[in-house]
Amino acid sequence: MSLTLYNTLTRQKSLFTPLEENKVSIYCCGVTVYDYCHLGHARSYIAWDTVRRYLEWRGYHVTYIQNFTDIDDKILKRAREEKSTMDAVSEKYIAAYLEDMDRLNIRRADDYPRATHTIDGIKRLIHELETKGVAYASQGDVYYSVRSKSDYGKLSGRKFEDLEAGASGRVDEEDSKKRDPFDFALWKAAKADEPFWESSWGKGRPGWHIECSAMVRDRLGDSIDIHCGGGDLTFPHHENEIAQSEAATGKQLATYWLHNGMVNVGGVKMSKSLGNFTTIRDLLDKGKIEPMAMRFFVLGAQYRKPIDFTEEAMTAATNGWHTLQDALQFGAIGAAKLGWALNGNDQDALDREAIESFTSAMDDDFNTASALAVLFELAKGINREANQLRHQGTIDADSQTLFKSWNTLKQLAAVLGLETDDKAEAAALSLNPEAIEDLIAQRSSAKAAKDFAKADQIRKDLKEQGIVLVDQPGGTTLWHHES
RNA sequence: AUCCAGGUAGCCAAGUGGUAAGGCGAUGGUCUGCAAAACCAUUCAUCAUGAGUUCGAUUCUCAUCCUGGAUUCCA
Incomplete structure (x- = not known):
């Protein structure tokens, strides 16, 4: 038997062959920490956690790295709203993330690198790209020159003509600084009142895509086995990661690219920007679904397929x-x-x-x-x-x-x-069996005396302690723990 | 508009070139003073539509329709 997986890069299933025998390196794109996680995030991380568990069960030694994006416009916006700081907002939602995922029995990553802790690696990478002539500085920003990479678009299957079709009519405020509208920012000049880092291009902060390239390299090396994340990250995020990393190292960034399907609500993708999301903690805390039932719900479909979130589905998953x-x-x-x-x-x-x-x-x-x-x-x-x-x-x-x-x-x-x-199981089993037998005897007497009210009361009391009685033909009563 | 993925029973969801797993629900049954739970059994699929390839397609090819994702931050 051999493991086969669907690779977004090749658009087909292929045999899994790790770079190093029996070892697997996985980099998973994590969350931008400005809010609580919703069911869509749960789906994604349950899927990758399961992949990791399965590979380990299969005998591989897995190194699983997942980042936190802790510098971003939305975090800054949230910080202003909450009259807080970027760091405080990040810390709050990182803690919340870990809490939520723990409840879903998602194992902790081997490491959680953060963008703000990887600034040196990011700057070094940008310098390399500049030296190789694929990146250029422009008024304090630095951009990646997309057309310098002949195979740009190989992951998402896009051609420049396709991009032009989609980009028509859209005007980016950054466009004036770019040589080509498809170029993307590696480094952004600092705006007033925003956190910044000193660099040879001036005060600024990293763009979105570059952090992952830098963190992969920092933690796992130039080439890894599996890079995974939500299907919505395929383009432009992962496409750009490939462009940056491969231009810098000259090596393939990841052998396998895995993408999970979205969680839909009423046929539409669950997302923060649409506001149609339900947070994990809301579902769990309000008793709408148990953690394991949520996991079961996610596992009920193959990870690449979209799944619909409905009340009915929650009930079916629970049952x-x-x-x-x-x-x-x-x-x-x-x-x-x-x-x-x-x-x-x-x-x-x-x-x-x-x-x-x-x-x-x-x-x-x-x-x-x-x-x-x-x-x-x-x-x-x-x-x-x-x-x-x-x-x-x-x-x-x-x-x-x-x-x-x-x-x-x-x-x-x-x-x-x-x-x-x-633990709950053990607690239930610690109840005293003799006391239960004694109550059953009392109930039998009550039944014999046709005192059904008392008999039912005893049964009810025991039920509240997790003990279920089953009457037998011939008058005996068996009991067991409610499961 | 372009690119990608998908359309399987009431609902969810696997899968296969020779007419289709599993779950949930529903119905009946066992049991019982009545229940509850559990277990047992049963029910329903022209596999989106049209055409083609084939001895034979739901499974391969093409077209059409529909849905979702991406093209802007996004798991």
Whole structure:
């Protein structure tokens, strides 16, 4: 089996071959920190987190770098609005970003470089481009000369004629400083009351695209394996990154370019500028959806496809996740009633067929939707046995076989970042079984005396503590933890 | 307008040159004093439209229509 992925650069799926055997370097375009993250950001970073987890599970040693853009017009605007400073605004939203992503079980990057911490690298890169004659200074600004690069447009599939068609009628205030309207800024002269850095071109700050080129080089080198980000960054951002980096180094910037599809609302892209966004913390804090259900929602479609955000979809995702969650939490029940030893290191007890199906789904450009079907197959078997155990006190399957299914499910779900809260599980299991049995006995007496009000009250009380009672034929009552 | 991606059951969503995974929902059933939950079963697809290639296409090619993204900050 071999991993194949869709490369925006070549417009087709191709075999994944890292530059260095068993090692993968990933650079992911991060957020501009001037506001809280919305579902669109969640989708993107859940997708890349899953890619990273899968590659590691596949045996690669992954280095994952993601930047924060902390110098930008919108941050400055926000700072003025909040009567704050650029730094304070950045810090606030970086902290918020990390909080949100932690809740979605998105693992922290190996490093989070920031534009403002990479000024030297940025200036050095611009100087190199100037020396090579592909960049020029103009009234305190520095521009990249797009036409100096013969393969400009190779990532987005654009030709200059296409660009001209789209640019017609648009007049940029910077145009007077540019030699060509398609040239873009590497360095911008400082405006009054804005933060700036000293440079040989005068006081100023970096343009948007250059920071990523500099940070990739600084942290990962001239060439990396995977560069990823939202599909809306393909042009001009990633196109320009390629232009700058490759002009400077003469080497290919990234072998694979991966782009995730957008989250739509009512058929239109969710975006801050349109104002049709719902923040992650709003969804999570208001109990509209659980973190893992949000993750499940995102994983329900292949990462390149657009997905629609609707109330209905949130409900469906929640219900779907609960089905998997039930099966995942069966481990605790298995330990309590079937004597399973959960030491978290059961590499041998795995369902090979399921592992293979899962791997072949994920090997095909990270097809999480298809991979989830494998999880549901496993969950189905587990939940059926769980039902037997709850209702009859026994299971049909062999305990070891069942353990194998559960163990496989647990591992594969973790590869997708779908994990249950073990602490809550443990807390629930710590309730005293004797006390529960005692209450069940009281309820049985009440039922025998036709005092159904009392019987229902006992059942209700237990329910509030997470204990569900199931009456059996013949008068016995089994109980289990709510999952 | 140009470039890119896509149009699969009530909804979401995989996939394949030989008539199509999975999830959600719905319906019925098991169980029960009544429930709830869970489990079991079942239901619905001329795979956007037209043409072409082929023994055969939903899957390949072309055209058309529709949707989204990009061309301006954007995950």
